[in-house]
Amino acid sequence: xxxxxxxxxxxxxxxxxxxxxxxxxxxxxxxxxxxxxxxxxxxxxxxxxxxxxxxxxxxxxxxxxxxxxxxxxxxxxxxxxxxxxxxxxxxxxxxxxxx
Amino acid sequence: xxxxxxxxxxxxxxxxxxxxxxxxxxxxxxxxxxxxxxxxxxxxxxxxxxxxxxxxxxxxxxxxxxxxxxxxxxxxxxxxxxxxxxxxxxxxxxxxxxxxxxxxxxxxxxxxxxxxxxxxxxxxxxxxxxxxxxxxxxxxxxxxxxxxxxxxxxxxxxxxxxxxxxxxxxxxxxxxxxxxxxxxxxxxxxxxxxxxxxxxxxxxxxxxxxxxxxxxxxxxxxxxxxxxxxxxxxxxxxxxxxxxxxxxxxxxxxxxxxxxxxxxxxxxxxxxxxxxxxxxxxxxxxxxxxxxxxxxxxxxxxxxxxxxxxxxxxxxxxxxxxxxxxxxxxxxxxxxxxxxxxxxxxxxxxxxxxxxxxxxxxxxxxxxxxxxxxxxxxxxxxxxxxxxxxxxxxxxxxxxxxxxxxxxxxxxxxxxxxxxxxxxxxxxxxxxxxxxxxxxxxxxxxxxxxxxxxxxxxxxxx
Numbered sequence: 064x065x066x067x068x069x070x071x072x073x074x075x076x077x078x079x080x081x082x083x084x085x086x087x088x089x090x091x092x093x094x095x096x097x098x099x100x101x102x103x104x105x106x107x108x109x110x111x112x113x114x115x116x117x118x119x120x121x122x123x124x125x126x127x128x129x130x131x132x133x134x135x136x137x138x139x140x141x142x143x144x145x146x147x148x149x150x151x152x153x154x155x156x157x158x159x160x161x162x
Numbered sequence: 163x164x165x166x167x168x169x170x171x172x173x174x175x176x177x178x179x180x181x182x183x184x185x186x187x188x189x190x191x192x193x194x195x196x197x198x199x200x201x202x203x204x205x206x207x208x209x210x211x212x213x214x215x216x217x218x219x220x221x222x223x224x225x226x227x228x229x230x231x232x233x234x235x236x237x238x239x240x241x242x243x244x245x246x247x248x249x250x251x252x253x254x255x256x257x258x259x260x261x262x263x264x265x266x267x268x269x270x271x272x273x274x275x276x277x278x279x280x281x282x283x284x285x286x287x288x289x290x291x292x293x294x295x296x297x298x299x300x301x302x303x304x305x306x307x308x309x310x311x312x313x314x315x316x317x318x319x320x321x322x323x324x325x326x327x328x329x330x331x332x333x334x335x336x337x338x339x340x341x342x343x344x345x346x347x348x349x350x351x352x353x354x355x356x357x358x359x360x361x362x363x364x365x366x367x368x369x370x371x372x373x374x375x376x377x378x379x380x381x382x383x384x385x386x387x388x389x390x391x392x393x394x395x396x397x398x399x400x401x402x403x404x405x406x407x408x409x410x411x412x413x414x415x416x417x418x419x420x421x422x423x424x425x426x427x428x429x430x431x432x433x434x435x436x437x438x439x440x441x442x443x444x445x446x447x448x449x450x451x452x453x454x455x456x457x458x459x460x461x462x463x464x465x466x467x468x469x470x471x472x473x474x475x476x477x478x479x480x481x482x483x484x485x486x487x488x489x490x491x492x493x494x495x496x497x498x499x500x501x502x503x504x505x506x507x508x509x510x511x512x513x514x515x516x517x518x519x520x521x522x523x524x525x526x527x528x529x530x531x532x533x534x535x536x537x538x539x540x541x542x543x544x545x546x547x548x549x550x551x552x553x554x555x556x557x558x559x560x561x562x563x564x565x566x567x568x569x570x571x572x573x574x575x576x577x578x579x580x581x582x583x584x585x586x587x588x589x590x591x592x593x594x595x596x597x598x599x600x601x602x603x604x605x606x607x608x609x610x611x612x613x614x615x616x617x618x619x620x621x622x623x624x
Contacts, residue, residue: 065279068281068284068392074401075392078176078401078402081405081408082412083408086183087412088184089183090188091416091505091515093186093187093189094413094511094512095245095508095510095511095512095515097409097413098377098409098511100186100196100199101183101405101406101409102256102380104179104183104199104384105256105380105387105402106252106256108256108259108260110207110210110399111390111394112225112259112263113207114210115263115266117219117222121270124266124267124269125221127263127266128222128225128263129222130225130262131225131259131263132222133232135256136225136228136229137229137230137232137233137236138229138255139207139229139233140233141233141237142233142237143203143237144233144234144237144238145236148237149519150189150192150196152516152522153192153193153515153525154524154525155189156526156527
């Protein structure tokens with residue numbers, strides 16, 4: 064196992080721990096928006112898709128990259144917008160707005 | 163230097179995601195948090211787009227426009243009741259993107275008889291397997307939620323052995339490919355086997371357990387994104403993917419706890435296929451007391467405190483708005499009103515809160531199980547609408563009941579209970595509810611939306 068891989072695994076594990084700590088505090092009330100919101104974040108694969116597609120070494124790789132970008136972007140845009148749509152419905156008494 | 167700047171930009175994006183998620187822990191800052199996180203994404207995308215290594219700019223740009231437009235349309239069009247399916251589909255698309263990235267990268271690197279560097283090979287095949295399972299698993303989950311596919315668990319003899327064999331086969335193929343280089347057909351076979359595994363893992367899981375499955379698939383989609391980061395050595399991707407992976411795991415654990423089941427039991431138990439047979443013989447049947455909307459309306463109007471316990475049946479009947487109208491009217495009669503929400507009410511974690519928020523119920527009236535339970539003893543009337551298993555005292559009193567040990571809302575401790583229901587049919591889990599026969603319980607039969615409208619009329623006349 065190379066040193067790079069070890070470093071990457073270290074980063075992965077530490078980020079997982081941060082994630083658990085942050086998410087644990089989210090109340091049940093917000094679990095659905097949390098899921099769709101974190102879902103949008105998982106669309107970060109789009110970075111990988113753009114890089115691979117951009118390298119464009121083979122036609123097949125470019126085509127797969129294009130599709131990957133499109134699906135990931137659907138995930139990103141759909142996820143953020145639908146989360147925002149939900150969150151703007153959460154209001155305190157007398158329609159004060161969740162701002 | 164440029165590479166370092168890029169890394170810092172990705173780090174910046176990751177920080178925005180973390181702070182954004184943190185702000186998600188309070189309703190007052192949640193919306194800002196989501197917007198902050200979307201800026202993180204924008205930053206990450208822009209920095210990648212203007213990186214000089216991107217040659218196929220127009221291809222990338224086209225993908226962004228097409229995917230973005232369709233995503234925006236879907237986000238606007240989806241109904242709040244269909245949110246679980248939407249999340250399942252989004253999970254699936256994220257997984258699919260990861261799968262495609264690994265396939266593209268495989269094709270770019272593949273040279274016959276020349277093995278990849280081991281690191282790259284491990285990352286690519288891990289990404290392939292996790293991505294593929296996420297794709298088909300999510301699609302089956304979405305199909306079950308949309309009721310295109312039967313919600314009942316699909317079980318057959320030897321299922322677990324088949325799944326185990328398929329999983330081992332995936333690992334074997336990945337190992338062979340890592341060891342001996344690029345064989346296109348074997349790689350294709352690996353993809354297909356992993357896709358099949360995703361289907362087989364989700365079909366034995368019953369519709370009622372879908373909340374857990376969605377959480378788990380959410381976690382997979384994050385891990386799939388992280389493995390993509392391993393392939394292209396991108397720290398930003400790894401950090402972000404791990405965050406989402408962790409978030410999915412936390413939610414999975416919360417859901418399992420709320421149903422008092424282990425994750426293994428949810429995944430391999432085939433719950434719902436066998437529950438019906440185990441439920442008989444426990445019920446202390448008696449007679450039920452029906453109540454008319456007139457009497458129920460008077461009971462509510464003269465109560466001091468009323469707690470509504472909504473379940474998914476409320477959303478199916480599209481009765482959230484009628485419920486809020488009734489609640490508003492009761493408040494005008496100076497009745498103290500709030501809502502008790504069970505963690506698994508609805509079809510995904512927190513779903514019921516969203517559905518009620520859509521009907522303009524203020525969120526400070528939506529109380530979690532732990533908050534509302536101690537207050538129920540002092541509550542005059544509890545109205546159960548479209549919920550069943552989550553208020554069934556068998557979970558406390560009847561060892562051997564399929565739901566025994568599940569945390570429930572203790573509505574039987576209230577002074578009076580009005581149970582709104584279509585009929586005496588048992589709920590999703592197929593278990594009889596002794597609460598129907600409790601002497602404090604009155605049954606108000608009928609369609610939830612119509613009955614609530616009738617109650618509104620009655621309360622107005624009081």
